[in-house]
Amino acid sequence: MVWDGIVACDLFCAGMGAWTFIFTALACPRAEKARTVRLAGFVVAAASVALGALILAVDAKGGLLHPLRYFNLLGNFGSVMMWGVVLISLFLVGALACIVSLARCRVVPRALELACVALGLGVSLYTGVLLGTSPAFPLWNLAVLPIAFLVSAAYSGYAAYGLIDRFAGGESHDLPAWVRAAGIALPMLLAIAIAALLMVAAGTQGSGAAAANASVSNLVSGSYAAPFWGGVVLVGIVAPLALAAVRLRRENAASWLPLAEWALILVGGFAFRYVVVMGAVPVFA
Amino acid sequence: MADRKYEMLVDLSRCIGCNACVIACKMENEVPLTKFNTWIESWDVEDGAGFIRRANLPKLCNHCENPACVHVCPTAASHVADDGTVQIDVDKCIGCKYCMAACPYGVRWFNDESGDVHKCTFCEHRVSNGLLPACVGNCVTGARMFGDPNDPDSDLSRRLVEAPGTEVLLEDMGMAPSVRYVGLDDTMGMTRVSAIHQGGNVKTPYEGRQ
Numbered sequence: 001m002v003w004d005g006i007v008a009c010d011l012f013c014a015g016m017g018a019w020t021f022i023f024t025a026l027a028c029p030r031a032e033k034a035r036t037v038r039l040a041g042f043v044v045a046a047a048s049v050a051l052g053a054l055i056l057a058v059d060a061k062g063g064l065l066h067p068l069r070y071f072n073l074l075g076n077f078g079s080v081m082m083w084g085v086v087l088i089s090l091f092l093v094g095a096l097a098c099i100v101s102l103a104r105c106r107v108v109p110r111a112l113e114l115a116c117v118a119l120g121l122g123v124s125l126y127t128g129v130l131l132g133t134s135p136a137f138p139l140w141n142l143a144v145l146p147i148a149f150l151v152s153a154a155y156s157g158y159a160a161y162g163l164i165d166r167f168a169g170g171e172s173h174d175l176p177a178w179v180r181a182a183g184i185a186l187p188m189l190l191a192i193a194i195a196a197l198l199m200v201a202a203g204t205q206g207s208g209a210a211a212a213n214a215s216v217s218n219l220v221s222g223s224y225a226a227p228f229w230g231g232v233v234l235v236g237i238v239a240p241l242a243l244a245a246v247r248l249r250r251e252n253a254a255s256w257l258p259l260a261e262w263a264l265i266l267v268g269g270f271a272f273r274y275v276v277v278m279g280a281v282p283v284f285a
Numbered sequence: 286m287a288d289r290k291y292e293m294l295v296d297l298s299r300c301i302g303c304n305a306c307v308i309a310c311k312m313e314n315e316v317p318l319t320k321f322n323t324w325i326e327s328w329d330v331e332d333g334a335g336f337i338r339r340a341n342l343p344k345l346c347n348h349c350e351n352p353a354c355v356h357v358c359p360t361a362a363s364h365v366a367d368d369g370t371v372q373i374d375v376d377k378c379i380g381c382k383y384c385m386a387a388c389p390y391g392v393r394w395f396n397d398e399s400g401d402v403h404k405c406t407f408c409e410h411r412v413s414n415g416l417l418p419a420c421v422g423n424c425v426t427g428a429r430m431f432g433d434p435n436d437p438d439s440d441l442s443r444r445l446v447e448a449p450g451t452e453v454l455l456e457d458m459g460m461a462p463s464v465r466y467v468g469l470d471d472t473m474g475m476t477r478v479s480a481i482h483q484g485g486n487v488k489t490p491y492e493g494r495q
Contacts, residue, residue, distance in 0.1 A: 002382050002385045002386045003382060003386055056381070059381075060379040060380045060381040060382075060400070061380045061399075061400025061401075062375075062378045062379045062380030062381075062399065062400035062401035062402075063379030063380060063381075063400075064380075064400065065399065065400050066376075066379075066400075069360065069376070069377060069378065069379045070379060072359075072360035072361065072362070072377045072379070073359050073360055073379070074359075075358075075359065075360045075361035075362075075377065076358055076359055076360065076361040078356055079356070079357050079358060079359040079383070080357065081357065081359035081381065081383050082359040085359065130383075131386075133353075133356075133357055133387065134353075134357070134383070134386040134387045135353050135387060135389050135458055136353075136386060136387060136388055136389040136391065137386060206457040206458075207389070207455045207456075207457050207458055208389075208458070282389070282391060283389040283391075283455065283458075284388075284389060284390055284391025284392075285391075285489075
């Protein structure tokens with residue numbers, strides 16, 4: 001095992017944080033009454049992405065022991081990780097500017113928010129492309145994994161924004177219709193993306209075929225079947241989808257229903273990255 | 286020197302799996318316990334004529350012409366040197382392990398003490414002084430050959446003339462390795478009838494036991 005659960009934490013924090021910002025910027029009203037929710041959303045988003053970057057920096061022990069080596073991080077413009085460093089740095093600077101503006105009771109320029117939204121998209125895509133450019137692990141298919149991670153990050157961001165809106169804005173805040181619809185659409189898209197990932201990996205030809213099949217078996221019926229079926233599928237997709245459907249059908253659904261839905265989504269989002277990182281078998285195994 | 290390209294040729298019919306190359310490498314490069322720049326994978330095969338034979342497959346960094354490890358390294362610590370070999374500038378390595386995740390040959394190792402990544406250097410410190418890599422110089426059967434394939438007088442070139450049909454590991458992954466084998470396809474084509482051992486430990490269990 002080259003990378004482990006620590007990297008899964010980093011990928012989850014980066015993707016979830018990026019999409020928390022996107023949902024906050026696009027779904028939260030810009031009116032003064034929603035200022036607290038916007039501020040909380042931006043703070044959580046920036047803190048989450050920063051935490052992901054910090055985890056990666058601490059895990060990179062060579063840099064931790066010799067901090068000056070981090071200055072070489074822009075040394076190879078062909079490296080996906082270098083682009084990740086650039087995207088995350090710019091995102092954090094932009095998010096921090098949004099936070100400072102809001103904290104000073106100023107209106108955040110829309111262009112700045114939209115720039116951060118674009119950077120957030122890049123950050124969440126980066127987490128999948130980072131793995132996808134590692135040919136030793138055929139499960140991390142470059143064509144499918146970035147899309148799957150993007151959808152999963154969006155779903156986690158939806159959940160995080162829901163929780164922030166609830167706790168920072170109170171129950172009086174109604175989520176926009178498109179956000180509530182996302183609670184139905186995103187898990188369906190995620191299920192399709194995960195199924196596509198497994199099918200494409202299982203169809204791997206050539207030298208990577210054995211490792212790809214072993215990885216898929218690991219997830220579907222092997223040592224990571226429990227976190228995959230229990231954590232990713234049941235907790236992360238089926239249960240929150242069912243709760244969202246109930247919530248949409250009933251006008252007076254119990255107040256704990258969305259809280260449970262959002263919490264389950266976050267658990268499932270981490271579980272997805274965990275099984276993808278840990279369950280992948282390298283070609284050289 | 287800039288255009289020079291080193292290659293290694295491993296004749297599997299000569300390798301007896303004695304691990305002299307492995308020990309020589311560990312001593313020469315002070316490779317820590319449990320880590321290896323080169324190693325030999327050994328297993329039993331059914332040769333198709335009713336005999337059980339021992340297969341030995343030495344492995345090391347392939348010093349690829351198209352190295353995934355170099356492409357992904359964010360700090361350019363992993364780089365292609367002027368002589369065409371793949372080297373690591375440890376003073377730039379942050380230990381992110383991206384190169385280890387990218388290399389399909391699994392030849393890189395993480396130094397738990399210093400936090401950086403290491404691998405076979407083709408004994409660059411020896412070769413630049415006119416010596417052979419330690420593994421080549423200590424191979425008791427001459428299974429490992431090293432040199433410049435563009436130099437017609439090198440041992441490697443002469444052996445390539447004798448055995449033009451060489452093969453490489455994971456050719457379809459497009460890395461263009463500089464480590465070539467004689468007899469690789471024949472060895473890999475024979476039915477494996479034992480676990481794969483590396484240094485006396487089981488690397489891959491045998492699940493075909495009756």
